[in-house]
Amino acid sequence: MTLWLTCVAFGVLCSLGLALVRVWIGPDRADRMMAAQLAGTGGVAVLILIAALQGWAGLDVALILALSGALAAVGFVKATSPDGGGDPEEEDTAGAPSETGDRNADT
Amino acid sequence: MPIPDHATLATYATYAFTGVGLFFFIAGTVGILRFPDVFSRLHALTKADNLGLGFITLGVAFQADTWRDIAVLALIWALALVAAGTVSQLIARDALAERDGR
Amino acid sequence: MTLLLDVTLCAFVLGIALAAVAGHGVFRAVVFFIVYGLLLSVAWVRLDAVNVALAEAAIGGGLTGVLLLTTYGKLARDGAEAGAMGGGFNLPVGLICAGLSGALVWAWFALPLPDAPGPQTAEALPRAGAGNPVTAVLLNFRAWDTLLESVVLLTALIGVWILGRDEDWHARLGLPQHSRPGGVMAGFGRVLPPVGFLVGVYLVYVGADHPGGAFQGGTVLAAVGLVAALAGQIRPPRISDWQWRAALVVGPLVFITSGLAGAMFFGGFLTLPADIAAGAIFAIEAALAVSIAVTLALLVIGPPQAGHRA
Numbered sequence: 001m002t003l004w005l006t007c008v009a010f011g012v013l014c015s016l017g018l019a020l021v022r023v024w025i026g027p028d029r030a031d032r033m034m035a036a037q038l039a040g041t042g043g044v045a046v047l048i049l050i051a052a053l054q055g056w057a058g059l060d061v062a063l064i065l066a067l068s069g070a071l072a073a074v075g076f077v078k079a080t081s082p083d084g085g086g087d088p089e090e091e092d093t094a095g096a097p098s099e100t101g102d103r104n105a106d107t
Numbered sequence: 108m109p110i111p112d113h114a115t116l117a118t119y120a121t122y123a124f125t126g127v128g129l130f131f132f133i134a135g136t137v138g139i140l141r142f143p144d145v146f147s148r149l150h151a152l153t154k155a156d157n158l159g160l161g162f163i164t165l166g167v168a169f170q171a172d173t174w175r176d177i178a179v180l181a182l183i184w185a186l187a188l189v190a191a192g193t194v195s196q197l198i199a200r201d202a203l204a205e206r207d208g209r
Numbered sequence: 210m211t212l213l214l215d216v217t218l219c220a221f222v223l224g225i226a227l228a229a230v231a232g233h234g235v236f237r238a239v240v241f242f243i244v245y246g247l248l249l250s251v252a253w254v255r256l257d258a259v260n261v262a263l264a265e266a267a268i269g270g271g272l273t274g275v276l277l278l279t280t281y282g283k284l285a286r287d288g289a290e291a292g293a294m295g296g297g298f299n300l301p302v303g304l305i306c307a308g309l310s311g312a313l314v315w316a317w318f319a320l321p322l323p324d325a326p327g328p329q330t331a332e333a334l335p336r337a338g339a340g341n342p343v344t345a346v347l348l349n350f351r352a353w354d355t356l357l358e359s360v361v362l363l364t365a366l367i368g369v370w371i372l373g374r375d376e377d378w379h380a381r382l383g384l385p386q387h388s389r390p391g392g393v394m395a396g397f398g399r400v401l402p403p404v405g406f407l408v409g410v411y412l413v414y415v416g417a418d419h420p421g422g423a424f425q426g427g428t429v430l431a432a433v434g435l436v437a438a439l440a441g442q443i444r445p446p447r448i449s450d451w452q453w454r455a456a457l458v459v460g461p462l463v464f465i466t467s468g469l470a471g472a473m474f475f476g477g478f479l480t481l482p483a484d485i486a487a488g489a490i491f492a493i494e495a496a497l498a499v500s501i502a503v504t505l506a507l508l509v510i511g512p513p514q515a516g517h518r519a
């Protein structure tokens with residue numbers, strides 16, 4: 001069982017590492033960021049397997065890693081939005097940002 | 108044929124589910140490397156990798172010692188699903204806006 | 210087989226670090242840095258340092274990632290040119306780095322390998338008031354260092370605030386964030402914070418005897434608060450809001466008060482007698498977690514910049 005779990009962890013780690021090639025070559029910024037998301041999901045899987053091998057205290061780290069991946073992606077779409085604080089769902093594909101009722105309209 | 112005791116069943120379940128999970132992870136990597144377009148790669152990432160994570164979580168849950176560990180595993184997978192759903196939508200729309208010249 | 214796993218992990222960490230500093234584009238380097246933080250937390254768990262892994266996962270992957278991405282976005286919007294990323298090899302810097310690495314390697318081999326708390330620590334641990342040796346060291350044996358660190362965080366935040374323009378001083382911190390009401394981002398910003406808050410408070414509470422503690426819980430709370438702020442569900446405060454100022458200083462204040470109480474009643478600054486140590490550590494951790502969470506979140510949100518949407 002220990003050997004099998006270690007092998008599975010090694011396999012997930014290798015597939016994670018291979019996917020990072022997409023960070024290097026990905027022509028779009030979205031390509032690079034989605035490969036980072038894959039690294040996050042793969043990292044959560046590796047941590048769950050390591051927790052099964054070493055001690056269940058590591059599960060909390062897996063929980064936080066899942067959270068951090070999502071946070072980084074939200075930061076990415078914020079950073080690449082036209083005014084630095086936008087939501088890509090507000091931009092319809094005609095290009096103009098739609099009227100949304102700005103919650104933060106107090107300068 | 109005698110029914111195997113639950114310790115052996117748990118072991119078989121772990122072998123099976125983690126193996127399937129590993130297969131899905133490899134499929135996700137192949138997808139993200141080989142698909143032609145940013146949107147199809149996003150499909151590979153969101154579906155294959157999270158399914159792989161779910162199977163690995165399920166397989167490892169059979170090896171857990173206490174109910175608390177199983178609950179934390181379930182929470183991890185639920186959080187990963189919610190995060191993946193949100194992130195894929197956001198990245199896809201961002202890529203669409205980028206491609207259409209904002 | 211475990212050795213193969215560890216060697217592969219080390220190889221990946223080194224490869225990603227090299228790729229991050231290899232140049233060829235700022236965004237690529239930022240993404241590699243985020244992945245580096247993620248893999249480093251896996252490495253910490255392999256080394257059985259779960260406390261460090263908790264902090265690394267939240268900060269290296271999440272908070273620092275958002276900070277770097279926001280900086281990249283601002284540079285891109287201001288039209289700053291990504292100047293030629295020095296394609297060559299800088300010999301003096303290379304020699305200094307090689308010398309530093311060699312010194313570190315020599316130090317690692319020269320020191321004895323600790324695999325348990327040392328004999329003096331192990332002997333004092335039952336009187337420390339915490340079962341988790343990391344918490345006991347951080348908040349009891351070396352409380353002086355932790356107190357100074359919490360003040361350093363606060364000073365860094367003030368340094369960030371000074372970067373704001375004079376005319377923005379009374380505006381809210383950071384760029385105004387907005388999201389489509391009822392959309393995916395807004396929904397995420399509403400669903401995640403309650404769960405994350407629970408996890409953060411749990412980490413602070415359980416840190417006395419299991420991996421966790423004020424810093425780890427505080428960083429999770431900061432990350433979750435940041436998600437809510439980025440989704441536009443919480444508005445960042447103004448610098449003049451007294452409630453937020455109180456939250457920023459409550460941690461160092463409680464710590465200093467406990468230290469002074471130790472000096473007046475127990476014979477030394479920051480001394481904790483064994484019978485009240487557990488309660489005192491818990492009180493300090495609770496206050497410190499609040500301060501760390503607010504400080505880190507406001508550090509990433511940045512100085513007040515409402516006046517100019519770039």
